Amino acid sequence: MEGWPYNGLTMKELLKNLIQAETTSEKGEIAAAEVISVEFQRSGIDSGIDNWDQTRANIVAHIKSAGSRAGLLFACHLDVVGPGEAPWKHPPFTAVESDGKIYGRGSVDMKGGTTAAVTAIRRIVDSGVKLQGDIIFAAVAGEETDSVGARRFVHDKGRLPGLAGVVIPEPTDFEIVTAHRGMLWLEVTTKGKAAHSSAPRLGVNAINSMRLILNELNSYEIKVEPHKLLGACSMSVNIIAGGKTMNVVPDKCSIGIDIRTIPGQDHQAIIADLQKILDKLRTGNKQFEASVSVRRQVKSMETDCSSEFVQDFCSVVGTDKTKAVGYTTDGPYFASLGGPVVIFGPGKPHLCHKPAEYIDISDLEKGVEYYKNIILKFLT
Numbered sequence: 001m002e003g004w005p006y007n008g009l010t011m012k013e014l015l016k017n018l019i020q021a022e023t024t025s026e027k028g029e030i031a032a033a034e035v036i037s038v039e040f041q042r043s044g045i046d047s048g049i050d051n052w053d054q055t056r057a058n059i060v061a062h063i064k065s066a067g068s069r070a071g072l073l074f075a076c077h078l079d080v081v082g083p084g085e086a087p088w089k090h091p092p093f094t095a096v097e098s099d100g101k102i103y104g105r106g107s108v109d110m111k112g113g114t115t116a117a118v119t120a121i122r123r124i125v126d127s128g129v130k131l132q133g134d135i136i137f138a139a140v141a142g143e144e145t146d147s148v149g150a151r152r153f154v155h156d157k158g159r160l161p162g163l164a165g166v167v168i169p170e171p172t173d174f175e176i177v178t179a180h181r182g183m184l185w186l187e188v189t190t191k192g193k194a195a196h197s198s199a200p201r202l203g204v205n206a207i208n209s210m211r212l213i214l215n216e217l218n219s220y221e222i223k224v225e226p227h228k229l230l231g232a233c234s235m236s237v238n239i240i241a242g243g244k245t246m247n248v249v250p251d252k253c254s255i256g257i258d259i260r261t262i263p264g265q266d267h268q269a270i271i272a273d274l275q276k277i278l279d280k281l282r283t284g285n286k287q288f289e290a291s292v293s294v295r296r297q298v299k300s301m302e303t304d305c306s307s308e309f310v311q312d313f314c315s316v317v318g319t320d321k322t323k324a325v326g327y328t329t330d331g332p333y334f335a336s337l338g339g340p341v342v343i344f345g346p347g348k349p350h351l352c353h354k355p356a357e358y359i360d361i362s363d364l365e366k367g368v369e370y371y372k373n374i375i376l377k378f379l380t
């Protein structure tokens with residue numbers, strides 16, 4: 001909003017500074033955490049930065065209240081994916097404003113939502129309204145890679161009050177998302193024995209061993225009834241690597257498998273199933289050697305749509321519709337704190353991770369209004 005009476009950053013400048021902080025996994029989150037800390041300070045809000053490995057950071061602000069109602073947690077992530085190979089019309093980390101939009105990596109996922117949440121919290125605090133429940137704001141590291149920041153945050157949950165609910169300001173274009181699938185990334189590696197390939201019988205070809213596994217996976221199906229909102233579990237082999245030189249029998253080959261799971265599925269059971277396939281291949285072939293390891297996993301998430309939190313949230317937004325999505329978030333980690341989790345924020349989800357990512361400035365303002373109304377609904 002032009003002319004908003006702050007000497008501090010305007011909302012647009014906050015978003016631009018966050019984009020310019022370039023929080024890829026290489027650079028880390030510390031610069032963005034500092035931007036938010038300064039921004040909160042302008043409204044007299046103290047925040048704490050949890051900093052590790054030099055560049056990694058979470059930031060948490062806790063606005064205390066009379067405490068007669070349960071609190072509300074806004075859970076954001078600071079990191080972004082890299083800009084990718086495709087050319088960008090506007091450089092990804094300069095935060096160019098044009099035609100009512102701000103362009104840049106992270107503008108949608110999720111520095112736009114983070115900006116709207118920080119701004120809404122500032123405006124509530126500056127208005128002097130008496131809160132009956134605490135606001136907790138967290139923006140964490142590593143959501144796009146290994147959820148390290150979310151895990152650090154929930155690990156230290158003792159200091160948190162009871163929660164009425166958790167709002168994740170990821171871009172949903174203001175749709176209320178209450179469920180998503182889980183993710184299980186597995187690496188399967190075969191071991192062989194190197195030999196000069198003029199005499200391949202002297203070696204064990206790890207690529208041949210992998211071929212046996214791929215043949216098995218071709219007909220393998222994870223047995224589970226489709227979920228009523230999220231549909232089926234899916235599996236896709238997306239990486240293969242093996243062999244180094246044209247004249248050497250390869251002694252190692254590995255594949256990466258992306259499995260998307262639905263509520264009720266046990267990740268351990270899927271791994272055990274896969275292990276059985278490897279054991280079976282080993283029984284028929286003593287030279288066959290393979291192992292499976294977990295590269296990353298995120299649980300699925302399902303919030304009860306009939307819960308009071310979701311119902312009240314819907315009434316603030318003015319809809320009775322909730323939605324399930326295919327992508328994952330840090331939501332399951334925050335759900336472990338005990339409050340129902342809703343994903344809701346500004347920005348078009350299809351622009352996530354794309355070149356020319358942008359957010360409409362009008363959506364930022366809309367986001368601030370929704371978040372303010374949500375705070376007033378649950379905490380006053």
Ligand SMILES: [Zn+2]
Pocket residue numbers: 077109110143170
């Ligand atoms: Zn995100």
